[in-house]
Amino acid sequence: VKSPLPFDTVTVLIAEDDEGHAVLIREHLEDAGLANPILRFRDGQEVLDWFQGPGRGERCILLLDINMPRVGGVDVLRRLKADPGTRRVPVIMLTTTDDPAEVAVCYDAGCNLYLTKPRSFEAFSEALLRLGRFLPEIQVAQP
Amino acid sequence: MDGASLLALLGALAAGGACGAALARRRPGAAPQVPQGWSQELQEAPLGVFLVKDAVLVRINAQAGRIAGVDPDMMAGAHSRTFFLDDAAFEDFAARAGAMLRGGHPFREDIRLRRVDGSTFWAHVTCAPVVQDSPEKGQLWYMEDVTARVEAQLDLAEVLSLNQTLISSSPIGILLFSAADGACVLVNPAACRMVNAPEETILRQNFRRLPSWKEAGLLELADKALKTGEEQRTEGFFKTLSGRSFWGAAQLIPFVSRGERLLLCLVEDATERHAAGEALRASEEKHRVVVEALTEGLALVDLTGRFTFVNSRLAEMTGYAMADLAGRHYGEFILDADRTFLLEKAYLQRRVEGDSFELGLRRADGSLLETRVSLASVVDPQGIPTALAVLVTDISVGKRAQRDRERLVAEMEQKNRELETLLYVASHDLRSPLVNIQGFSQRLARSLDALTRLQAEAADLEAFRAEAAPHLQERMPGSLEFIRASGAKMDAIINGLLTLSRAGRMVLRAEPLDMNALVRNCAASLAFQIQSANGSLETGDLPPCVADPVQVAQILSNLLDNAVKYRDGERPLRITVTGEVLPDACAYVVEDNGIGIPPEHRERVWEIFQRLDPQGPVAGDGLGLTLVRRMAERNGGRILLETWQGPGCRFRLELPRPAAEARP
Numbered sequence: 048v049k050s051p052l053p054f055d056t057v058t059v060l061i062a063e064d065d066e067g068h069a070v071l072i073r074e075h076l077e078d079a080g081l082a083n084p085i086l087r088f089r090d091g092q093e094v095l096d097w098f099q100g101p102g103r104g105e106r107c108i109l110l111l112d113i114n115m116p117r118v119g120g121v122d123v124l125r126r127l128k129a130d131p132g133t134r135r136v137p138v139i140m141l142t143t144t145d146d147p148a149e150v151a152v153c154y155d156a157g158c159n160l161y162l163t164k165p166r167s168f169e170a171f172s173e174a175l176l177r178l179g180r181f182l183p184e185i186q187v188a189q190p
Numbered sequence: 191m192d193g194a195s196l197l198a199l200l201g202a203l204a205a206g207g208a209c210g211a212a213l214a215r216r217r218p219g220a221a222p223q224v225p226q227g228w229s230q231e232l233q234e235a236p237l238g239v240f241l242v243k244d245a246v247l248v249r250i251n252a253q254a255g256r257i258a259g260v261d262p263d264m265m266a267g268a269h270s271r272t273f274f275l276d277d278a279a280f281e282d283f284a285a286r287a288g289a290m291l292r293g294g295h296p297f298r299e300d301i302r303l304r305r306v307d308g309s310t311f312w313a314h315v316t317c318a319p320v321v322q323d324s325p326e327k328g329q330l331w332y333m334e335d336v337t338a339r340v341e342a343q344l345d346l347a348e349v350l351s352l353n354q355t356l357i358s359s360s361p362i363g364i365l366l367f368s369a370a371d372g373a374c375v376l377v378n379p380a381a382c383r384m385v386n387a388p389e390e391t392i393l394r395q396n397f398r399r400l401p402s403w404k405e406a407g408l409l410e411l412a413d414k415a416l417k418t419g420e421e422q423r424t425e426g427f428f429k430t431l432s433g434r435s436f437w438g439a440a441q442l443i444p445f446v447s448r449g450e451r452l453l454l455c456l457v458e459d460a461t462e463r464h465a466a467g468e469a470l471r472a473s474e475e476k477h478r479v480v481v482e483a484l485t486e487g488l489a490l491v492d493l494t495g496r497f498t499f500v501n502s503r504l505a506e507m508t509g510y511a512m513a514d515l516a517g518r519h520y521g522e523f524i525l526d527a528d529r530t531f532l533l534e535k536a537y538l539q540r541r542v543e544g545d546s547f548e549l550g551l552r553r554a555d556g557s558l559l560e561t562r563v564s565l566a567s568v569v570d571p572q573g574i575p576t577a578l579a580v581l582v583t584d585i586s587v588g589k590r591a592q593r594d595r596e597r598l599v600a601e602m603e604q605k606n607r608e609l610e611t612l613l614y615v616a617s618h619d620l621r622s623p624l625v626n627i628q629g630f631s632q633r634l635a636r637s638l639d640a641l642t643r644l645q646a647e648a649a650d651l652e653a654f655r656a657e658a659a660p661h662l663q664e665r666m667p668g669s670l671e672f673i674r675a676s677g678a679k680m681d682a683i684i685n686g687l688l689t690l691s692r693a694g695r696m697v698l699r700a701e702p703l704d705m706n707a708l709v710r711n712c713a714a715s716l717a718f719q720i721q722s723a724n725g726s727l728e729t730g731d732l733p734p735c736v737a738d739p740v741q742v743a744q745i746l747s748n749l750l751d752n753a754v755k756y757r758d759g760e761r762p763l764r765i766t767v768t769g770e771v772l773p774d775a776c777a778y779v780v781e782d783n784g785i786g787i788p789p790e791h792r793e794r795v796w797e798i799f800q801r802l803d804p805q806g807p808v809a810g811d812g813l814g815l816t817l818v819r820r821m822a823e824r825n826g827g828r829i830l831l832e833t834w835q836g837p838g839c840r841f842r843l844e845l846p847r848p849a850a851e852a853r854p
Contacts, residue, residue: 067626067672074633114618143621164625 058107059175060097062088062123063141064115068164072110072141075171091118095126098133108175111158113142113149121152128157139174238313238333241320245270245284248328257313257335259305270331273303275310287317291325300340312340362456365392369416369444369451372398384459386432395431397453402429408440412453415442425460437464487561487582490568493538495519498577507561507584509554520580525550525558525773541567541575548585550773558773560589597826604823608694611797619683623676630669630676637661637669686813693820698738700825702848705732705778708739709767712746719754725763732769735776735845737825742845745821745829746780748814749841753782758837775827776847782838792831 059076063069069087076085088094094109095118109127113120120140127133139160140153150161160174228249232239238254240247247268255262258273265272274280283301290297297317304310314336320328357364363381367374377392385392403409406428415422422442429435441456481488487504489497497515505512508523521530529549537545542565551559562583567575641658648654706729713720713727720727727750735742750765757763761783770777787795796819822829827845834840 065622065626067630067676068622070668070672071626071629071633114622143618143625164621 056083056106058084058086058102058105060086060088060094060102060107060109062091062094062109062115062120063112064089065112068112068141072171076175079171079175081175090115091120091123094118094123098127098130098136103132108137108139110139110141110171113140113153121156124153124156124158139171238335240270240331240333241328242270242331243328244326247272254333257311257333258303259307259309272306275302275304287329288325291317291319291329294323300336311335312337362458365455365457367397367412367453367455369453372396375452381457384434384436384438384457385430386434387430391431397455400431402431405429408442408455411440412442412455415444416451416453419444428457437461484581487584489515489520489580489582491520491538491578491580493575493577495521495534495538504582507582508551508559514554523551525552537565537578541569541573542578543567551582559584560586597823601823604820605694608690608820620680623679623683626672626676630672634666634669634673637666689813690817690820693741693817694824696738696741698741698824700736700738700846702734702736703739703742704734705742705769705776708743709746712743712750715747716750716754720763720765723754723757723763725754725757725765728764728766730766730768732767732778733771733776734848735827736848737827737845738821741821741825745818745843748818749780749843752814753780753784753839756786756839757782757784771847772844774847775844778843778845779832779840780843781834781836781840783836784838786838787831789833792833795831 059081061069061072063072073085073087086097088097094111111120111123120142124138124140127136127138134157137159138157139162140158141162141164142149143164145163153161162170162174228241233251234253235251236253237251238257239251240254241249247265247270250258250260250262250265252262255265258265271277271280274283279302283299286299287297297315299315301313301315302310303313312335314334316332317325318330318332319325320330357376357378360378361380363384364376364378365374365381366376374393374395374397377389379389382389382392397403397412398409400409403412406426407424408428411422411424414420421444423440424442425439426437427435428438428440437460439458439460443454443456445452445454481501482503484501484503487507488499488501489504490499492498496517496519498517500512500515502512505515508515521527521534524530524533544564544566546562546564549561549563551561553559562585564581564583566579566581568577568579570576640661644654644657648657709729709732713729716727753765754763764783766779766781768779768781770779795815797816819829822843822845825845827843829844830842832840832842
């Protein structure tokens with residue numbers, strides 16, 4: 048099986064507080080042949096902490112749940128996009144609703160893709176692949 | 191001088207007619223020549239005697255000299271006009287006296303004369319001819335000094351004339367009656383005008399026979415005055431002879447004149463004054479009735495801000511006695527001290543016409559009275575304000591209705607928000623476990639497919655077992671566990687929604703609550719947890735409120751329970767509960783020194799199913815504070831999470847305070 052991402056070195060980050068959702072996402076990615084390293088975070092604060100610490104300068108792609116304790120997905124998105132060091136990290140929002148207002152908020156905040164959970168686990172691989180095409184451009188020149 | 195000597199003198203004068211010429215030739219200052227017949231008696235008579243011929247003084251006696259203030263000897267030969275005020279007075283006298291004497295009559299008159307020193311005196315002068323019917327042959331002027339009598343007479347005449355003037359021109363009616371027979375003996379024009387009858391008619395009346403006197407009680411009063419000798423007064427409607435009625439003030443004064451008992455009646459026509467007084471009384475009465483019938487409070491405030499008048503309604507509204515309000519400064523009754531200052535600037539120092547605004551007043555028991563006040567200046571004739579009239583309308587009922595309406599609207603909005611939250615929960619929180627159920631069902635299905643395929647394709651049982659093991663031992667039980675847990679989570683959410691829905695629908699029974707007892711009960715059920723946490727709970731004196739006992743107990747339990755649950759392990763737990771009476775509510779503050787809530791999360795704590803740290807050590811359904819807020823609002827109160835200096839949380843719960851009249 049061919050990896051959907053052109054670079055195996057890109058780390059896939061999953062920010063998801065729901066244990067079941069996290070398992071399902073990871074399995075779908077693995078089923079699709081993804082061999083990249085996967086890191087899972089339980090809330091937004093863990094994600095931000097990782098980018099401030101070990102993840103600084105890492106090439107990565109973030110799957111971000113919206114409804115999380117402590118710091119929610121939309122806040123994480125905004126803070127990543129406001130920081131020059133993380134602004135170019137591709138972000139895919141994952142949510143249980145397709146509320147147009149929420150979709151608009153996320154795109155305004157600079158997310159790359161918005162996916163609704165029950166329908167779209169199958170679409171993850173495809174989405175990652177499409178995003179992967181941008182990765183060579185968006186991942187150059189990290190500070 | 192007796193008649194004999196006078197006749198002797200006259201005889202002598204008549205006999206010696208020739209002496210007249212001699213006298214005429216004498217010059218003043220020459221040695222006096224005693225005429226014939228000028229006896230010693232005449233010389234010393236107590237009557238002033240002048241012997242005059244052709245208007246020249248021949249001789250004057252000692253008494254005449256005393257009266258005229260001259261030396262009798264020096265005056266012989268002087269002209270008689272010397273003693274007159276002026277020539278005209280002398281000519282006048284000479285003409286009249288001459289005429290009388292020539293007509294054979296003596297001349298007698300009081301004449302005002304002048305002494306040599308210039309002073310004047312009154313003399314009663316009698317002129318007689320020395321020779322009967324021949325006054326030109328010489329005259330005797332007898333003279334008495336009657337200055338005292340004449341001046342007294344003149345004074346009397348003046349006084350009488352003044353009295354007459356007073357009586358006739360007085361606006362006061364004057365009537366004089368004889369006490370003996372009751373006949374009217376005097377009436378003045380003012381009395382005629384009042385009675386509306388001519389003087390003659392009134393003078394024919396007798397007060398004892400006048401029906402009007404009897405009707406008006408004047409007869410009785412007159413008898414009393416005459417009997418006691420004391421003046422009597424009365425006031426009332428008098429009906430007169432002519433049928434005219436007037437409001438009169440009468441004075442009956444008994445007195446005695448020349449032995450006769452008289453009754454003086456003074457009457458003043460007070461119809462206009464009475465009517466004005468009556469009108470004023472009527473007007474005042476009208477105002478009094480209106481002011482007391484007002485459903486509004488009314489106060490007059492002087493320019494220093496003190497009450498000069500309050501009506502009973504204002505006293506009733508504010509719970510004070512009217513006497514307690516009099517003289518007090520209006521500022522004492524205004525809740526907001528800053529407004530007192532502004533009101534003073536705005537309304538006491540200028541002319542106001544009908545300004546109106548809402549104002550919170552303090553009742554005697556300290557409770558709030560919501561009012562609308564309308565102001566108008568009371569001005570003097572120059573238009574300068576002298577006081578401020580304040581009309582106070584109790585708008586508590588309207589305000590309460592408005593608040594009820596606002597609460598209703600807020601409640602509706604709250605319901606609406608709840609409904610939206612419900613939809614949000616349905617789409618997010620319910621969907622989240624649903625995603626798991628769907629996802630893990632699919633995974634089960636895939637495992638089943640894999641097993642079915644293995645069953646068909648496996649070479650032998652060993653191979654099947656080896657291939658099937660991961661599915662049977664891990665994936666399928668794992669999937670089932672996720673599905674079961676998701677189902678349980680959905681159940682929990684639905685139960686939470688039902689609980690909230692019940693709290694919103696529960697029929698409330700508001701009653702006065704002893705909050706001290708209520709907090710004691712809640713604390714008692716948490717005593718074990720507090721004790722194990724090495725904690726303490728301190729409670730101040732809590733004022734009573736009016737609310738549903740079950741829900742308030744739930745609110746307090748929740749707050750105390752949270753304080754215990756979210757304590758900080760680093761320090762012993764301390765919880766304090768204090769109370770405070772506000773003008774329209776009672777506040778209860780629950781403070782702890784636990785882990786607290788970061789400022790950025792303070793609003794989210796009230797949202798349904800929000801938990802700050804779901805993975806934290808404390809279990810919870812994310813419903814507690816949502817319920818607490820819901821219940822506080824349903825009871826007509828509110829709850830706030832206050833910002834404060836300490837660690838931990840500080841919740842402020844406000845609930846309706848008991849109505850003023852329900853408190854001791």
